[in-house]
Amino acid sequence: MTxxxxxxxxxxxxxxxxAVAGALLAGAGPASAHAALTGSDPAQGVVVDKAPTEVAxxxxxxxxxxxxxxxxxxxKGKRVDTAKPSNISGTTYAVPLHSGLADGTYTVSWQVVxxxxxxxxxxxxxxxxxxxxxxxxAVGQEIGGGVVGWLYGFGRYMSYAGFIVMVGGAAFVxxxxxxxxxxxxxxxxxxxxxxxxxAATLLLLLLRGSYTxxxxxxxxxxxxxxxxxxxxxxxxxxxxxxxxxxxxxxxIAVLFGAYDKREDDEKRDLTFGLAIGGVVVAAGLAASWAMxxxxxxxxxxxxxxxxDVVHLLAVAAWLGGLTALLVALYRAETPxxxxxVRRFSTVAFGSVLALVATGVYQSWRQLGSWSAFTDTAYGQxxxxxxxxxALLVGIASISRRWTARLxxxxxxxxxxxxxxHVSAGAGGKKGAAGGTKATGDSKRAAxxxxxxxxxxxxxxxxxxxxxxxxxxxxRSVLAEAGVAVVLLAVTTVLTQTEPGRTExxxxxxxxxxxxxxxxxxxxxxxxxxxxxxxxGGTDGKGVVSVDLDPAGVGANEMHVYVxxxxxRAFDVPEVKVAFTLDAKKIGPLPVSPDxxxxxxxxxxxxxxxxxxxxxxxxxxxxxxxxxVTVSKNAQIG
Numbered sequence: 038m039t040x041x042x043x044x045x046x047x048x049x050x051x052x053x054x055x056a057v058a059g060a061l062l063a064g065a066g067p068a069s070a071h072a073a074l075t076g077s078d079p080a081q082g083v084v085v086d087k088a089p090t091e092v093a094x095x096x097x098x099x100x101x102x103x104x105x106x107x108x109x110x111x112x113k114g115k116r117v118d119t120a121k122p123s124n125i126s127g128t129t130y131a132v133p134l135h136s137g138l139a140d141g142t143y144t145v146s147w148q149v150v151x152x153x154x155x156x157x158x159x160x161x162x163x164x165x166x167x168x169x170x171x172x173x174x175a176v177g178q179e180i181g182g183g184v185v186g187w188l189y190g191f192g193r194y195m196s197y198a199g200f201i202v203m204v205g206g207a208a209f210v211x212x213x214x215x216x217x218x219x220x221x222x223x224x225x226x227x228x229x230x231x232x233x234x235x236a237a238t239l240l241l242l243l244l245r246g247s248y249t250x251x252x253x254x255x256x257x258x259x260x261x262x263x264x265x266x267x268x269x270x271x272x273x274x275x276x277x278x279x280x281x282x283x284x285x286x287x288x289i290a291v292l293f294g295a296y297d298k299r300e301d302d303e304k305r306d307l308t309f310g311l312a313i314g315g316v317v318v319a320a321g322l323a324a325s326w327a328m329x330x331x332x333x334x335x336x337x338x339x340x341x342x343x344x345d346v347v348h349l350l351a352v353a354a355w356l357g358g359l360t361a362l363l364v365a366l367y368r369a370e371t372p373x374x375x376x377x378v379r380r381f382s383t384v385a386f387g388s389v390l391a392l393v394a395t396g397v398y399q400s401w402r403q404l405g406s407w408s409a410f411t412d413t414a415y416g417q418x419x420x421x422x423x424x425x426x427a428l429l430v431g432i433a434s435i436s437r438r439w440t441a442r443l444x445x446x447x448x449x450x451x452x453x454x455x456x457x458h459v460s461a462g463a464g465g466k467k468g469a470a471g472g473t474k475a476t477g478d479s480k481r482a483a484x485x486x487x488x489x490x491x492x493x494x495x496x497x498x499x500x501x502x503x504x505x506x507x508x509x510x511x512r513s514v515l516a517e518a519g520v521a522v523v524l525l526a527v528t529t530v531l532t533q534t535e536p537g538r539t540e541x542x543x544x545x546x547x548x549x550x551x552x553x554x555x556x557x558x559x560x561x562x563x564x565x566x567x568x569x570x571x572x573g574g575t576d577g578k579g580v581v582s583v584d585l586d587p588a589g590v591g592a593n594e595m596h597v598y599v600x601x602x603x604x605r606a607f608d609v610p611e612v613k614v615a616f617t618l619d620a621k622k623i624g625p626l627p628v629s630p631d632x633x634x635x636x637x638x639x640x641x642x643x644x645x646x647x648x649x650x651x652x653x654x655x656x657x658x659x660x661x662x663x664x665v666t667v668s669k670n671a672q673i674g
Contacts, residue, residue, distance in 0.1 A: 074094060074095070074096055074097075074147070074159055075095050075096060075097050076094075076095040077092070077093065077094050077095065077145070077161065078092070078093045079092065079163040080163065080592075080642065080644055081161040081162070081163065081644065082161070082162065082163065082626050082644045082646055083163050083164070083591075083644045083646065084163070084164040084165075084166070084167065084168065084590075084646040084647060085163065085164070085165055086165075086166070087165075088134070088136075088137070088138040088165050089134060090133065090134060090136070091131045091132060091133045091134055092107070092109050092118070092131065092132055092134065092145055093125065093129055093130065093131035094107065094129070094130055094131070094145075094147055095127075095128055095129045095130075096128045096129075096130070096149070096151075097128065098128060098151060098152050098334060099124075099128050099152050100128070100130070100149035100150060100151055100152065100157075101149060101150040101152075101269065102121070102122045102124075102130060102149055103121070103250070103265070104121045105148070105250070106121075106122050106130075106147060106148055106149050107122040107130065107132045107145070107146075107147050108132075108145070108146045108147070109132065109134060109143055109144070109145050109146075110143065110144045110145075110146065111138070111139070111141065111143055112141040112142055112143070112169050112170065112171040113171075114171075117134050117135045117138060117143070118132045118133065118134055118135075119132075119133050119134065119135060120132060120133050130149075138165060139165070140164075140165050140166030140167060140169070141164065141165060141166070141167075141168075141169035141171070142162050142163070142164045142168050142169045142170075142171045143162065143163055143164070143165065143171075144160060144161075144162050144171060145160060145161055145162070145163070146158075146159075146160040147159055147160070148250075150249050150269075151334075152333070152334040154270070154271045154329055154330050156248065156249045164646060167647065168621065168623055168646055168647065170622075183252050184254050185244060185247045185248050185252050185253070185254060185257070186248065186252070188240070188244055189241065189244045189245075189248045192237045192240040192241045192244060193237075193241065195233050195234075195236070195237040195240075196233070196234050196237035196238055196241065198230075198233060199229075199230045199231065199232070199233030199234030199235075199237060200230070200234050200322060200323075200349070200353060201230070201352065201353045201356050201357040201360070202226060202227065202229065202230030202233070202357055202360060203227055203230030203231045203233075203234060203285065203289075203357070204230075204315075204319045204322070204350070204353040204354070204357055205353040205354055205355070205356060205357010205358045205359075205360065205361060206223060206226050206227040206230060206357050206358070206360065206361040207227050207288070207289065207292060207315060208315070208319075208353070208354050208357065208358060208384070209223075209357070209358040209361035209362065209365075209381060209384075210223060210227070210292065210361070211292065211308065211311055211312060211315065212312070212380065212384060213358070213377050213378075213380040213381040213384060214365065214373055214374070214377035214380075214381075215304060215308070216371065216374070216377075217361075217365060217369070217373070217377075218292055218293055218296055218297040219293075219297045220365070220369045220370075220371060222364050222365075222368040222369060223361060223364055223365065223369070224293045226360070226361060226364055227289060227292075227293070227361075228289065228293075230357075231282065231285060231286060231289060234278075234282060234322075235279070235282050238275055238278050238279055238282065239279070241275055242263070242266065242272070242275045242276070242279075243257050243258065243263065244257055245266045245269075245271060245272065245275070246259060246262025246263055246265060246266045247259070247262060249266075250262060270328070270329050270333075271329045271330075273329075274325045274326070274328055274329035275325070277321070277325050278322060278325040281318055281321045281322050281325070282322075284314075284318050285318050285322070288311065288314060288315055288318060291307075291311065292311060295307075296308075296311065319350060319353070320346055320350065323345070323346040323349040323350055323353075324342070324346050326345070326349065327341075327342040327343075327345040327346050327349075328342060332344070332345035336402055337402070340398075341398075341402065344395050344398055344399070345395075347391055347395055348391070348392065348395040348396070348399070350391075351388040351389075351391035351392045351395065352388075352392065354384055354385075354387075354388045355384075355385050355388035355389065355392070358381055358384060358385060358388075359385070359514065359517065359518060362378070362381055362514060363514060363515070363518065365377075366510070366511050366514065367511070375440070378440050378510065379440050379441075382436065382437050382440050385433065386433075386437075389430065389433070393426075400419060403415065404416055404419070425520060425523060428520055429517060429520045432513060432516050432517050432520060433517060435513045435516075436510060436513040436514055436517060439509040439510040439513055440510060564583075564584070564585040564586070564588035564671055564673065565582060565583070565584050565585075566582065566583045566585075566653055566669045566671055567580060567581075567582045568580070568581050568582075568583075568655060568667040568668070568669055569581075569667070570655075570657050570665050570667045571665065572657065572658070572659045572660075572663040572664055572665045573663060573665070574659055574660050574662070574663030575660075575663075576659065577659045577660075577663050577665075578601070578602055579599055579600055579601050579602060579607045579609075579657070579659075580599070580600050580601075580602065581597065581598070581599050581612070581655050581657055581667065582597070582598045582599075582600075583595065583596075583597055583614065583653055583655060584596040584597075584598075585643070585653075585671075585673070588671075588673050588674070589645065589648075589673070589674045590645055590646070590647060590648055590673075590674040591644065591645065592641075592642045592643065592644060593642075593643045593644075593645055594639075594640075594641055594642075594643070595614065595628065595630060595639065595640045595641075595643045596630075596637070596638070596639045597612055597614065597630050597637070597638040597639070597655065598636055598637055598638075599612060599636045599637075599638075599657065600636060605636075606634075606635045606636030606637070607636050608635045608636055609657055609658060609659050610658050610659070610660070610661075611656075611657075611658040611664075612630060612638050612655065612656070612657055612658075613627065613628070613629055613630075613655070613656040614627075614628045614629075614630065614640075614653065614654070614655050614656075615627050615628065615653075615654045615656075616628070616643075616645065616651050616652070616653060616654075616673075617651065617652045617654065618647070618649045618650070618651050618652075619650075619652065620649055620650065621647065621649060623646065623647070624652075625654065626644070626646075628640050628643055645673050645674060647674065648672075648673065648674030649672075649673065649674065650670055650671070650672055651670065651671060651672075651673045652668050652669070652670050653668060653669055653670070653671055654666055654667070654668035655667055655668070
């Protein structure tokens with residue numbers, strides 16, 4: 038007996054497939070790291086003698102600000118900033134402060150929206166005169182998180198899933214199986230994609246204000262926040278998407294309405310018009326993501342945005358078409374023709390070529406060098422993705438073999454029998470037009486005709502499912518979908534990983550700093566602390582040394598060296614340092630040094646706010662799960 042998949046199981050598979058696809062595409066496209074705080078004046082943790090007139094923050098890229106983006110709070114939690122942040126130069130933003138600020142510890146809280154549309158936030162402290170206790174326990178909002186953050190993420194993946202189903206399903210019908218315009222399951226699939234994308238876009242528009250500012254559920258329907266969103270790049274992109282969806286609704290109505298009712302000869306001219314219009318609408322929808330998110334920032338945005346549009350269209354044509362093919366193979370009452378499957382195989386092959394080409398560019402944009410493949414986490418994940426793509430292409434080649442063997446299965450007598458019963462019913466009506474008995478015979482004939490049509494449909498499905506080539510194609514297409522789910526999951530993780538180019542640029546900057554002070558590196562600093570460690574794991578023993586120069590109050594240069602017990606350099610995955618002055622209840626003040634070379638980390642401008650007996654704690658991680666913290670006390674300043 039030929040194995041079958043029930044409609045319920047098929048729906049579950051399709052929903053799972055679309056959910057993972059949406060999760061992938063919610064972060065797809067050429068990405069650069071979100072905006073990060075790269076410097077401040079006053080610096081984090083510093084103790085200044087004189088009250089500053091302003092606080093300035095420098096970010097890694099330009100950001101969007103509002104009146105609450107940069108707040109400065111005194112030790113009691115009262116705001117001491119006097120105006121909205123202003124862009125004073127490049128990526129540096131400043132806010133003026135009240136004059137005559139008292140001594141004590143002040144808290145700087147910031148929340149901005151990076152150029153790639155993602156909200157980022159943080160806080161730090163500095164002191165005037167001397168550190169003090171502060172009552173500020175929680176600053177800033179739950180920006181980008183909480184219930185609003187979860188809803189926003191859900192809206193993002195639903196919008197991408199809807200885009201895939203709508204565009205890919207419509208392209209499958211128009212370009213591969215025009216008879217599918219009359220197949221109800223395919224109609225429902227494409228319409229559900231349009232509904233999902235429209236509903237998700239409206240949801241994102243409402244959530245955007247709260248998502249990038251307060252993070253409160255109650256602010257979702259705040260019209261003032263909605264007005265602010267409409268003035269942003271992301272708000273304009275969402276509104277443009279809604280307008281394009283109106284055009285898409287007209288396209289779908291024609292595709293499954295007037296187009297389906299036309300004869301084959303009449304369809305040719307309409308097919309050309311629908312194809313041109315559909316490509317324009319689909320490209321516009323894809324551009325609504327490219328113009329407002331990752332592709333619009335970073336390296337070569339003028340090239341990255343059209344590449345991102347092509348990438349999204351290729352994903353929709355491939356995965357959306359594959360979803361439509363699954364529905365056609367399992368749910369359509371009319372067997373899909375072998376020629377239609379072959380046409381989709383050609384479209385899918387072209388989509389894969391486009392994905393490879395755009396993916397190569399994206400990889401170059403985010404990696405920057407061959408060494409990043411092995412030296413960064415992003416590159417290692419990308420190698421896994423390449424392996425999965427190779428596996429997927431291998432399964433696709435099997436599908437193409439089944440497609441080549443596929444033979445159309447069309448029951449020869451089905452149409453004839455249906456016509457005979459319809460004729461019999463019509464004859465019954467003719468012979469008894471006007472009598473009660475004739476009316477009853479007519480109803481009976483119509484009922485028999487419907488029963489016979491249902492039997493013919495069931496027989497068609499049995500003959501369709503009995504075709505070994507068609508069954509083999511079903512299995513291979515399902516296998517493609519399974520590998521695609523894993524591939525998309527890996528890609529989802531990949532989009533959340535720091536790009537290799539960013540990581541290597543940071544290393545290059547650290548190497549430059551190290552080269553300019555190589556003379557100082559050759560000798561130990563004013564203070565050297567040496568501590569043995571043992572993380573307890575395999576190859577977990579070694580010695581860590583911390584050099585601090587000049588080991589005084591204010592800015593210091595720090596170098597950390599990790600060696601094996603035999604004295605050879607030991608390149609562990611992570612090293613972190615923290616300074617604590619227990620006598621004054623200051624700290625721990627964390628420092629994350631940059632990796633310079635094998636076994637060597639360094640940090641410049643390490644701020645020691647006051648003199649005292651400081652505890653220097655070093656955390657060494659030798660594997661994903663093995664780490665240990667060792668410490669020593671030293672007189673600094």
